[in-house]
Amino acid sequence: MAAAATGTHGHGEQIPPGKPMSTEQHILDKGAEMLQSLTPIKQMNQHVCTFALYNHDMNRQIETHHYVTRVNQDFLQCAVYDSDNSNACLIGVEYIVSDRIFESLPKEEQKLWHSHAYEIKSGLWVNPRVPEMVVKKDLENFAKSYGKFWCTWQTDRGDKLPVGPPSLMMSPQAVNLGMVKPELIQKRDDRYNMSTDAIKRTRLEIAEPEWINPEADYWKQHGKCFEMHVEDVEMKKIAPFP
Template sequence: MEAAAAEQGGEKIPPGKPMSMEQHMLDKGAQMLQSLKPVKQMNQHICTFALYSHDMTRQIETHHFVTRLNQDFLQCAVYDSGDSTARLIGVEYIVSDKIFESLPPDEQKLWHSHAYEIKSGLLVNPRVPEMVVRPELENLAKTYGKFWCTWQTDRGDKLPMGPPVLMMSPQPVNLGMVNPDLIVKRDDKYNISSEALKNARIEIPEPEWINPQADYWKQHGVGFFIDVEATEMKKIVPFP
């Protein structure tokens, strides 16, 4: 019984009791009475792949639910699937090349480019025709993203553990390439062909220049990793 409760739709969920009828009713009532404005601004579902900055042998399929705040800035809630039981595993911020160029060099090192994801057919909008999303793909090809993973579900964590981890975008070089088995599994799920999408996107213009501070690992062979350390607190009043 517990094993069945831990699996819903093929997705593992955190340990805990099943939701009660009272909780379901409370949630439905709140949904009717509250605006949930930020959530309702999510107007795109993007599926792609990401690699851990400190260990690119670890690669995951990611589902980004996107809110566009303006033409130059997007924010994404990132889940491990597109199902109702999906786990929220992180957040990605996406900026235009104009904003990216305004960032300090040390900040730019934390960001990745999106051109290859677009051109290679790895990034898709599930169940949306290519001709509909083509203008958006052309815009995204010129953007940069910063993606923090807060729940490493790929290593079996049933709860969010440890500090956030910086994620990188797939690239056409050795360790930066995505495991073909992951691509086949994703393509079969959505009845698409990444290879066919790649051929169809040949005419999408590539950025005239991708800042080398982005995808920093490609030039320098190093990633970034956050650790936790104790530090002196700034106190408003002295502790007893």
């Protein structure tokens, strides 16, 4: 019996327990890939690297890699990984909406979302290896957008499997509690051979949103967070067939 793989690999990802991939499984997967369309995955057309903070504990900050599918001009969906390595862990999902869509949401729903203006203006949100001039128009739109990010696998605390309920994540903000730790930014700058400060200076002309809805970034206004818990409830059974 093969030994279970444990520990970390690459840029901080966790290896789940389990047997190594067999040659037979590799061949099977390659054959399936050739025969199937995998259409939803092929719609991912951007890689965004940024940072996120746990809503219930903002001392926990992580680098995130979003693989973005643009459904339309007002709605995007992102598969979120903990690195851009081939063996990265899928740690969650983020939905991104335009300000127009966000304003149509109920206030209770808006509390679960965060604004992106600071992420964009501060240079924290980047498209690795893509020139700024290529993504400038997109960045202008993203600066007015809002996101809802659920983390389902907390690899930053060493979890080898996605255990427990999902955690709501927040966007960095220009206030002390919500600012990203400098060492995290420097680590990313070194890896991609870039300067977040220099990127920030190139974005001075990107307009600030005229208004950021205060229901977003709820913790800034109220010092409160949202934490998910699992509880037993009565099951809704299927009604008897006539």
